[in-house]
Amino acid sequence: MSKLKELIQELCPSGVEYQKLGDFVSIYTGTQFNKRDMNVEGNYPVINGGINPSGYIEQYNEDLDTITISQGGASAGYVAWQNRKFWAGAHCYVVRPINENLSNKYLYFFLKNQEGYLQQMQHGAGIPALNRRKVQALQIPIPPLAVQEEIVKILDRFAEYAAELQARQEQYEYYRNKLLIFNNISGGGTQA
Template sequence: MNKIEQLLQTLAPDGVGFRKLGEVVNILKGKQLNKELLLDCGEYPVMNGGIHASGYWNEYNTDYPKIIISQGGASAGYVNYMTSKFCAGAHCYTIELKSEKLNYKFLYYFLKNSQTILIKSQFGAGIPALNKADIENLTIPHPTPRNPTRDR
């Protein structure tokens, strides 16, 4: 049990449940945009398997706010929070809530806290990658009827 789980069980033993992340979010993958097609200057950043934009594109495929996780490359497992429209590339997982009951910013901080676990889950000898299942199997605290989320 990690420190967050211990703290939640101590402070709210009856008010927090735990579920697999894949039960409460959808994890989507972006579209392939070949590097030679990317623009040096464009309206929307293209997020791929890195910490920073790979380039730019004049169309977006993902709205904001959005949590993204790098799927491939040396930074596979890196968690980021996007605050503007962007184009999600093929090495970029985007996270969407299945329910409004989970606070999106809380989810970001939870995933950022779990980033080391995700990075250690990389596989592959050439270009490291992260399996979607490794993200889906993370256990996350979620509100119960006794402890509703406080989004507002």
């Protein structure tokens, strides 16, 4: 029997209650930073409504290990784990647990699992946006912390495997392309 299964049988034999997310987290937007003051490189990324940073600056307003959700734009609803200090912009929700019964990384995995649903909740005809109240209304299972921690360990391992698999795939494609373009090796021949 897996450790997770044992923990669930021991700590929550009657199941796990779902709770309103807004009762367990704080969700707020960042602070606008003018695009003209950003650089292509820098120490701290500016996280806004997209998947990638809007730019880089030399100051931050949020710490590492923070959950963000794109609030506005085509990527509204995109969930990310910020593993470095960053600037949270005005089109970025910062999500933090406010209850000691909720693990930050467990919350991240829950929200990442809900990402498609969050993206479907976009509203607005011009620039899509995600309403904070709709995020707060999500129902989240809150198992005991020991169960949350075991779930996080399992999902972190899968994330490591996925990253390794992606790196191996890129390595395979690189060498496949190098080995199958013969004119680069012999100096002659033609490409198909």
